[in-house]
Every structure is written in structure tokens, then in C-alpha cells.
Amino acid sequence: MKLRPDFPLLANNPGLHYLDSAATSQKPAAVLDAMRDFYETSNANPHRGAYSLSVRATECYLQARSDVARFLGAADTDALIFTRGTTEALNLVAGSWGRANVRAGDEIVVTAMDHHANFVPWQQLALEKGATLRICELTDEGRLDLGCMRGLVSSRTKVVAFNHVSNALGTINPVTDIVRLVRDQSDAITVCDGAQSAPHFPVRFDELGVDFYAFSGHKMLGPMALGALIGKRELLEKMPPYQSGGDMIEFVHDDRSTWNVLPHKFEAGTPNAAGAVGLAAAVKYLGRIGMDRVLAHERSLMAVAQARLSAIEGVRIYGPPVGERSGVLSFTLEDVHPHDLATILDGEGVCIRAGHHCTQPLMRRLGVAATARASFYVYNDEDDVDALLEGVLKARDIFGYVPS
Amino acid sequence: MSRPETSADIAALYQEMILDHYRRPRNKGKLENPDATAEMRNPLCGDEIDLQVNFSGDAVGELRFSGKGCSISLASASMMTQVVEGKTAAEVDAIRRRFRELMLGDLTAANDVRLGALRALSGVSRFPARVKCALLAWNALESVLAGRNG
Numbered sequence: 267m268k269l270r271p272d273f274p275l276l277a278n279n280p281g282l283h284y285l286d287s288a289a290t291s292q293k294p295a296a297v298l299d300a301m302r303d304f305y306e307t308s309n310a311n312p313h314r315g316a317y318s319l320s321v322r323a324t325e326c327y328l329q330a331r332s333d334v335a336r337f338l339g340a341a342d343t344d345a346l347i348f349t350r351g352t353t354e355a356l357n358l359v360a361g362s363w364g365r366a367n368v369r370a371g372d373e374i375v376v377t378a379m380d381h382h383a384n385f386v387p388w389q390q391l392a393l394e395k396g397a398t399l400r401i402c403e404l405t406d407e408g409r410l411d412l413g414c415m416r417g418l419v420s421s422r423t424k425v426v427a428f429n430h431v432s433n434a435l436g437t438i439n440p441v442t443d444i445v446r447l448v449r450d451q452s453d454a455i456t457v458c459d460g461a462q463s464a465p466h467f468p469v470r471f472d473e474l475g476v477d478f479y480a481f482s483g484h485k486m487l488g489p490m491a492l493g494a495l496i497g498k499r500e501l502l503e504k505m506p507p508y509q510s511g512g513d514m515i516e517f518v519h520d521d522r523s524t525w526n527v528l529p530h531k532f533e534a535g536t537p538n539a540a541g542a543v544g545l546a547a548a549v550k551y552l553g554r555i556g557m558d559r560v561l562a563h564e565r566s567l568m569a570v571a572q573a574r575l576s577a578i579e580g581v582r583i584y585g586p587p588v589g590e591r592s593g594v595l596s597f598t599l600e601d602v603h604p605h606d607l608a609t610i611l612d613g614e615g616v617c618i619r620a621g622h623h624c625t626q627p628l629m630r631r632l633g634v635a636a637t638a639r640a641s642f643y644v645y646n647d648e649d650d651v652d653a654l655l656e657g658v659l660k661a662r663d664i665f666g667y668v669p670s
Numbered sequence: 671m672s673r674p675e676t677s678a679d680i681a682a683l684y685q686e687m688i689l690d691h692y693r694r695p696r697n698k699g700k701l702e703n704p705d706a707t708a709e710m711r712n713p714l715c716g717d718e719i720d721l722q723v724n725f726s727g728d729a730v731g732e733l734r735f736s737g738k739g740c741s742i743s744l745a746s747a748s749m750m751t752q753v754v755e756g757k758t759a760a761e762v763d764a765i766r767r768r769f770r771e772l773m774l775g776d777l778t779a780a781n782d783v784r785l786g787a788l789r790a791l792s793g794v795s796r797f798p799a800r801v802k803c804a805l806l807a808w809n810a811l812e813s814v815l816a817g818r819n820g
Binding site: 601602603604605606609610613620621622626629635636664665666 | 676677679680681683684689693714715716717738739740741742797799800803
């Protein structure tokens with residue numbers, strides 16, 4: 267794939283090697299153009315005006331919802347709630363379904379590989395309600411330990427939250443197996459953090475079987491501050507609103523209010539219509555490539571990078587084999603702190619992430635304070651892998667090899 | 671897009687002296703009965719420094735630090751303990767302010783002999799994302815001294 271020219275930031279910076287797409291992706295001109303076009307031709311407040319420009323804005327917003335829902339295999343378009351991103355979507359479930367349904371003595375299961383966004387809201391809910399948070403541990407290879415999960419889920423379990431793909435290790439979790447296990451052993455709802463799956467391979471919400479699936483547009487070529495929650499209608503309809511205000515109401519009496527239908531009940535205030543239009547353009551772009559090809563491309567680059575990195579003495583790579591991961595390569599080099607590695611790589615024009623990746627519980631279990639993480643996407647190529655390798659070798663030169 | 675870091679900047683950042691303090695930190699460990707302690711965390715990267723200090727009169731006596739972090743944060747901690755030992759609170763405060771100026775790009779501070787080995791960290795100012803690493807131990811020291819005054 268030779269897609270770099272489609273991305274203005276990359277095209278304008280030939281020496282830049284962007285390997286931090288798990289944090290946020292670059293944006294193709296098609297997305298930027300779609301958003302500009304919305305503001306230049308269709309901008310008005312959706313759902314409000316009786317005039318034709320507002321109708322046009324509303325249509326753009328509705329069309330975007332339907333395009334994104336179709337891309338993620340959700341037949342019930344109105345069960346896709348636009349949010350600021352994965353974090354807000356997960357907080358919506360914890361704050362609305364969780365507050366209404368979790369009680370003292372109940373249990374909530376999360377995993378040791380969850381991002382803080384799918385860990386802290388549940389931890390805080392448990393503290394607030396007097397419920398117990400249980401953590402599903404990992405195998406030595408960085409897979410979810412389903413045996414551990416089987417032992418944790420019981421009739422006391424109200425929520426099982428997990429990620430589809432680990433942002434720190436790249437592990438792809440067996441969602442349908444987890445859902446079956448949870449259904450067999452409990453009446454718990456399943457909440458899947460899809461921030462690292464929606465951008466990287468085909469996802470069909472209706473086939474996954476989870477009750478809620480959250481994702482972020484900015485990690486999949488879309489604009490920042492626009493993501494979504496897809497939920498099962500029967501659950502969403504019973505849930506209280508998450509925020510209140512304009513658009514989400516039906517009638518406001520002096521002493522009480524009633525709520526609008528889905529999806530509006532969960533979308534208080536003026537929606538981010540331009541962002542939704544941008545995300546729709548992003549999924550159209552990804553759809554033209556084909557999500558199977560996206561994954562194959564990332565894996566082929568990652569396989570080369572992993573083979574070459576492993577050949578460097580002192581490099582340690584975390585997580586399961588390449589064939590079981592999406593485009594994330596987490597590693598450390600000797601006693602060189604990942605921050606120092608990232609600074610040296612930055613000097614070579616290579617952008618990687620260094621730190622705990624918002625997964626402190628996972629880092630504790632790996633026994634490291636931080637890792638370096640290179641993540642791959644559609645615009646990366648072998649030049650980026652070459653630059654990564656040169657940078658790591660340079661770091662090794664600067665720090666010198668000290669035999670322990 | 672500005673990308674100020676060049677190979678020369680990288681070389682200036684990772685001077686031999688910094689790597690030496692990173693690999694062979696001075697005053698690393700714990701005091702038996704410290705007069706004051708402070709823990710500092712950088713939640714963004716997970717770096718942590720635990721600082722322990724004894725006082726002798728108005729002066730800073732023995733110091734020890736422990737923790738984990740990058741070469742910049744640990745070298746800065748190691749050098750700091752050497753430079754401030756035996757100095758009065760007022761002197762330490764002046765050094766701390768001067769070091770901060772150095773980190774914010776005041777290169778006249780790079781010639782200030784009061785900073786001693788810390789001048790080797792002058793390259794950090796070219797890397798805004800790393801200034802916080804260099805200041806972590808100093809924030810711990812500031813907290814120790816503020817606690818003493820308060």
C-alpha cells in the first residue's frame with residue numbers, strides 16, 4: 267500500500283516516521299475536505315431550524331451515523347450514540363447503566379490489560395456502590411487468562427468489561443468466547459473497549475454479541491473528539507440519560523421532564539456534526555482499502571520490524587506472537603528508559619510512544635515502569651521500519667552496551 | 671513543523687556525565703532516620719523519586735534518593751544530592767531557581783559554577799518534553815524544604 271501521499275501531514279514532512287497511530291492516527295485529505303465541505307456548504311444546528319440549511323445539516327449528521335453504523339456492522343443505526351470518544355462512551359455506560367443497576371455486594375469484572383478508560387470508571391463505580399472489582403489476569407504471553415475469567419464470573423457479576431485489543435500489547439481478545447462464557451455463568455452485561463479494534467480489522471457489532479462497544483474516531487483516520495458507543499437497544503432504552511439539556515428531552519415540565527428517543531436521549535446539546543461527517547469520510551476511506559487488507563498490511567510491517575528488533579541484543583518484546591496481534595509492537599532495550607529511547611528516536615524523525623500507555627495495572631504485572639511502543643497503520647511502510655531500527659541502534663550506541 | 675532536535679542536540683543531551691550518573695547514581699538508597707522525606711511522581715510517565723534528607727542546623731545534611739525513571743530524571747536526582755549537600759536552605763533555593771532557569775533555556779545559567787555537575791543537563795532545555803524529568807527530584811527537594819519552613 268502506498269497511501270502516504272493521501273495524508274497531508276505526512277506528505278509535507280518526508281522525513282517523518284509516524285509510529286504512534288495507537289495513540290491517534292493521521293488524517294487523509296478526504297477527511298479534512300469532507301469537514302471543510304460541511305462547514306462551507308451545510309453548516310447549521312442540526313435538529314433545530316425549520317429552514318432548509320438546518321435540514322441539510324441534520325441530513326449530513328444522520329447520514330454520517332448510518333455510514334458509521336454500517337461500517338461497524340450495527341443494523342440498528344439509532345443504537346449508535348455519538349460521544350467525544352471511547353472514554354466518554356465507557357463513562358456513559360458506567361454512569362448510566364452502572365449507577366442504575368450495580369448495588370452493594372455486586373461484582374464487576376475488568377481485565378489486567380484494560381486501558382484506564384475501561385478500568386477506572388468501573389473501579390470508581392464499585393467504590394461508590396460498595397461493589398467488588400475483580401481483575402482477570404493474563405497468561406505469561408500476554409493473553410487474557412480465560413480460566414481466570416471463568417473463575418471470576420458468577421451470579422454476583424453485573425458487568426464484565428474488557429478490551430477487544432490491548433493498546434499496550436496488541437493482543438486481540440476472543441470476544442465471542444468471552445461473551446459466551448459470561449452468558450453461561452451470569453446475567454452480566456458485557457462492555458467492550460473497541461478503541462484499538464475498530465481502526466484495524468473488520469468489526470461486526472451484531473456478530474460480536476457484546477452489549478456495548480465503544481470506539482474513537484481519531485484513531486481511525488477521523489477527527490479528534492468524535493467517537494461512539496454502540497449498544498443493544500433494549501438496554502439503552504431502559505437506561506437513564508447520561509447528561510441532560512437540549513435535544514435529549516421530549517417535554518420539559520416545570521417539575522419533571524421526559525426523554526427523547528434513541529439516539530437523542532444520550533446526545534445532549536449541539537452535536538459534533540462536522541466531526542461525524544469527518545468520521546463518515548474516514549470509514550469510507552477505510553472501506554475502500556478493505557479492513558482485511560489493513561490488518562494484513564500492519565502485520566506484514568510488524569513482522570519485519572519484530573524480526574529485525576529481536577535480532578538486536580538487549581531488546582525485549584512484549585505480548586503474544588505477531589499473528590495474534592494488531593499493529594502494536596511494545597518493547598524495551600536493556601536499561602535504556604523508554605523515554606530516552608523515544609527522545610533519541612525523535613531526533614531521527616521517528617515518533618513512538620513511551621510510557622505506561624494508560625495501563626498502569628498491566629505495567630505492574632509486566633514488572634516494568636514503561637515500555638516503548640511502535641504502532642503501525644495504513645500509511646506506514648518499510649522506510650518507517652528502517653528508521654525505527656536505525657534509531658534503536660543509535661540509542662544502543664549512545665547508551666553503550668553494558669553487560670550485566 | 672519545528673523539530674529542533676538534531677544529532678548535536680541528542681549528543682549534548684546524553685553526555686557521558688549524565689549516563690555515568692544514570693548507571694552509577696550517587697547517594698542512592700535510604701537514610702535510617704531521615705528528618706524529612708518527599709515522594710514525587712510524574713503521572714504522565716510513571717517516573718518516581720523518593721527523597722530523604724537530614725538537616726544539620728540550617729544546612730542540608732545527608733541526602734538519599736531512590737526511585738525509577740529515565741536517565742534525565744535519575745541523573746538530575748543524583749547530581750542534585752551532590753550539589754546541595756552542606757548548603758543552607760537559602761543557598762539551596764538559589765541553586766534550585768538557577769537550575770530551573772537553565773531548564774527553561776537561560777544559557778547564562780550553564781556557566782554558573784554554583785550548579786556544578788548539573789550544568790551537564792543544559793541540553794535538556796532543547797527538549798521541552800523532558801524538562802519535567804529533570805525537575806522531578808527538585809520538586810521533591812522543594813517540598814522537603816517547604817515542609818521544614820511551614
